[in-house]
Amino acid sequence: DGGITQSPKYLFRKEGQNVTLSCEQNLNHDAMYWYRQDPGQGLRLIYYSQIVNDFQKGDIAEGYSVSREKKESFPLTVTSAQKNPTAFYLCASSKDRVGGNTIYFGEGSWLTVV
Amino acid sequence: SQKIEQNSEALNIQEGKTATLTCNYTNYSPAYLQWYRQDPGRGPVFLLLIRENEKEKRKERLKVTFDTTLKQSLFHITASQPADSATYLCALSYNNNDMRFGAGTRLTVKP
Numbered sequence: 001d002g003g004i005t006q007s008p009k010y011l012f013r014k015e016g017q018n019v020t021l022s023c024e025q026n027l028n029h030d031a032m033y034w035y036r037q038d039p040g041q042g043l044r045l046i047y048y049s050q051i052v053n054d055f056q057k058g059d060i061a062e063g064y065s066v067s068r069e070k071k072e073s074f075p076l077t078v079t080s081a082q083k084n085p086t087a088f089y090l091c092a093s094s095k096d097r098v099g100g101n102t103i104y105f106g107e108g109s110w111l112t113v114v
Numbered sequence: 115s116q117k118i119e120q121n122s123e124a125l126n127i128q129e130g131k132t133a134t135l136t137c138n139y140t141n142y143s144p145a146y147l148q149w150y151r152q153d154p155g156r157g158p159v160f161l162l163l164i165r166e167n168e169k170e171k172r173k174e175r176l177k178v179t180f181d182t183t184l185k186q187s188l189f190h191i192t193a194s195q196p197a198d199s200a201t202y203l204c205a206l207s208y209n210n211n212d213m214r215f216g217a218g219t220r221l222t223v224k225p
Contacts, residue, residue, distance in 0.1 A: 004157075035215075042118065042203070042215040043158075090157050099209040100146040100165070105157030 002027050006091050006106035012114045013078065013085060021076045021109045023091030032074040033092040033103065036060060043090065049074055050097050078111060086113050116141050118216040120204060126222045127194055135189040135219045137204035143182040144206035144214075149189050152201045152218065161202075162189075194223045 004025045013019045025032065031050050035043040045058030049068040063082025068074055074093075078085045089109045094101040121136035137147070145166050150158035164171045164180045164187070171178045177190040191198050201220045207213040 040123070040217055042217045045213075088155075092157075099207055100163060102148070102160045102163065103205075103213060105159070108155065108157050110155075 004091055004093055004104055004106035006089075006109050008109060009107070010110045010112075012112050014114060016080045018077055018079045019111065021078070021089055021091070021111070023074045023076065023106060024072050025074075025091075025093045025104075026072060027093055027104060028071070029093035029104070030071070030096045031094045031101075032068065033094075034058075034064070034066065034074070034076045035090040035092060037088040037090060037108075046076065046089075048097075085111055087111060116206065116214055118204065118206060118214055120202075120216040120219045122219060123217075124220045124222065126224065129195060129223055129225050131194055133191040133194045133198065133221055133223070135202050135204075135221065137187040137189070137216055139185050139206055143185065145209050146207045147178075147180055147187050148205045148207065148213075149176075149178060149187075150203045150205060150215075152203055154201075158203055191221075194221075196223045196225055199223050 007022045033048045034046040037043050044060050046064050047066045049055040055066050055068050065077045091106040092103045094103045117140045119138045127133050148163045149161045152158040162178045164178045175192045179188045199222050201218040203218045204216045205213050
């Protein structure tokens with residue numbers, strides 16, 4: 001099946017640790033995104049990538065890092081610099097960044113700080 | 115900066131009635147407006163897209179309107195069913211597909 005696979009579904013982070021969320025897509029999409037979702041708030045864009053080896057900061061990039069070494073993969077690292085990382089994280093992709101393209105989402109990953 | 119407001123956090127209606135959800139925005143009108151459905155603990159799923167030069171779009175029991183004068187989109191679900199219970203997100207995008215999401219409205223359809 002074509003789609004976006006995120007892993008793990010649930011992740012716990014200790015204070016001071018970096019953790020990495022995996023995102024893989026087999027839709028042959030050029031553009032990929034990471035969003036954060038908190039209760040009562042809209043999705044907020046962390047990073048996006050329009051093409052391999054290129055990525056741009058979104059609205060809330062501080063404390064996060066990404067890489068795009070392969071078209072299919074766009075992992076997100078939540079670093080210890082992110083002071084409030086507990087949230088629902090969504091990876092997404094679209095054919096490209098041309099306006100009007102549908103964004104396809106993965107099933108999300110829950111990150112909790114313990 | 116652009117603000118997106120969805121009418122309320124929660125909307126409860128009776129099965130068979132029409133659900134109407136509102137999405138209001140400030141500032142400049144988007145080139146595209148999309149509606150997504152999100153079930154608890156899942157990723158959003160695309161439902162409908164409407165362009166700024168379109169007034170109305172339909173898909174089965176769903177209808178979306180777009181009024182750039184009022185800066186508002188309405189999302190209707192006719193003959194609602196309990197299975198329609200979910201959170202519905204509106205999203206605005208411009209020609210670079212920079213998409214902005216509203217916080218969503220949680221719809222509950224009671225049998």
